[in-house]
Amino acid sequence: MPNFLYKIETAMINSKNTLPLAIAQIEKAHDTIRPMVHRTPILTSNSLDQISGARLFFKCENFQKIGAFKIRGAVNALSNLSEEEKQRGVATHSSGNHAQAIASTAQSLGMQAWIVMPDTSPKIKKIAVEGYGAEIIESKANIESRETKLNEVVQKTGATFIHPFDNYDVIAGQATCAKELIEDTDDLDIIMAPVGGGGLLSGTALSTYYFSPNTRVIGAEPKEVDDAFRSMQLGVIQKNSSLNTIADGLKTNLGEKTFPIIKSLVEEIITVSEEEIINAMRLIWERMKIIIEPSCAVPFAAVLQQPEKFKDKKVGIILTGGNVDVEKLPF
Numbered sequence: 598m599p600n601f602l603y604k605i606e607t608a609m610i611n612s613k614n615t616l617p618l619a620i621a622q623i624e625k626a627h628d629t630i631r632p633m634v635h636r637t638p639i640l641t642s643n644s645l646d647q648i649s650g651a652r653l654f655f656k657c658e659n660f661q662k663i664g665a666f667k668i669r670g671a672v673n674a675l676s677n678l679s680e681e682e683k684q685r686g687v688a689t690h691s692s693g694n695h696a697q698a699i700a701s702t703a704q705s706l707g708m709q710a711w712i713v714m715p716d717t718s719p720k721i722k723k724i725a726v727e728g729y730g731a732e733i734i735e736s737k738a739n740i741e742s743r744e745t746k747l748n749e750v751v752q753k754t755g756a757t758f759i760h761p762f763d764n765y766d767v768i769a770g771q772a773t774c775a776k777e778l779i780e781d782t783d784d785l786d787i788i789m790a791p792v793g794g795g796g797l798l799s800g801t802a803l804s805t806y807y808f809s810p811n812t813r814v815i816g817a818e819p820k821e822v823d824d825a826f827r828s829m830q831l832g833v834i835q836k837n838s839s840l841n842t843i844a845d846g847l848k849t850n851l852g853e854k855t856f857p858i859i860k861s862l863v864e865e866i867i868t869v870s871e872e873e874i875i876n877a878m879r880l881i882w883e884r885m886k887i888i889i890e891p892s893c894a895v896p897f898a899a900v901l902q903q904p905e906k907f908k909d910k911k912v913g914i915i916l917t918g919g920n921v922d923v924e925k926l927p928f
Contacts (some may be wrong), residue, residue, distance in 0.1 A: 795855030
């Protein structure tokens with residue numbers, strides 16, 4: 598039995614006990630966020646189909662509000678807070694897109710937001726966060742510094758911490774992206790998403806399991822931050838020893854909530870080199886004439902790396918965001 602069929606069969610047998618989000622929760626999340634997010638388009642490219650040998654369907658979250666899919670999880674999570682929690686405000690740590698999503702959503706809902714951002718975060722993302730009225734607290738570019746600063750903020754303000762990915766309301770919100778992709782295409786063979794902390798990939802896997810069970814889910818990540826690949830191989834969460842990747846949105850380790858979902862429902866994680874990421878990013882810029890971040894290019898890089906795996910397959914790829922500093926392009 599193929600690996601992905603085994604995983605789906607196992608999940609079906611144990612779904613009541615092992616899957617933390619039911620189909621109704623994803624449908625409810627979709628209803629909740631609908632007034633505040635875009636239903637982003639799906640674009641195709643004959644040129645990229647010919648280059649890759651696959652039929653590609655790009656879900657363009659680079660056209661989403663705040664320029665990234667993260668708004669989906671933020672809207673769902675903040676909307677589900679109690680009135681008392683909303684009055685106290687929210688806090689989070691993020692390298693950029695989750696920061697913008699929380700800041701923008703908090704502003705829309707009349708809440709205060711405090712955002713811990715690494716001092717290496719792209720300037721364009723910091724400017725955007727401040728533009729949404731949030732207060733930025735800088736940290737060093739490691740998870741220990743982020744968490745220390747965040748704890749200080751929460752203790753000082755009483756704000757509710759909204760985790761960037763390890764939060765079921767966030768995961769349910771991110772799951773709506775694949776739900777739309779499935780609804781707006783016909784019989785995809787594979788859906789792909791990049792993986793950092795795993796919020797998008799776990800949500801994608803859940804939506805695919807519920808709404809298109811014959812479709813396989815494959816994740817992709819940089820070789821420099823391959824914790825998801827190693828975690829899948831070993832069956833327990835692994836940590837990254839390096840953060841040396843151009844894909845700044847994928848430097849985070851998997852979470853305790855995201856990993857079990859990924860382990861149960863994702864067929865495999867493909868890792869790609871920095872050169873492959875840059876090449877894939879440039880191809881999308883050149884052939885599709887759209888702006889994407891390096892993190893977005895990782896799944897497409899995986900398709901280009903393994904053409905036989907994807908040959909003649911209908912592949913949905915989530916382009917996660919377009920918040921890139923155009924003064925620091927890698928090509």
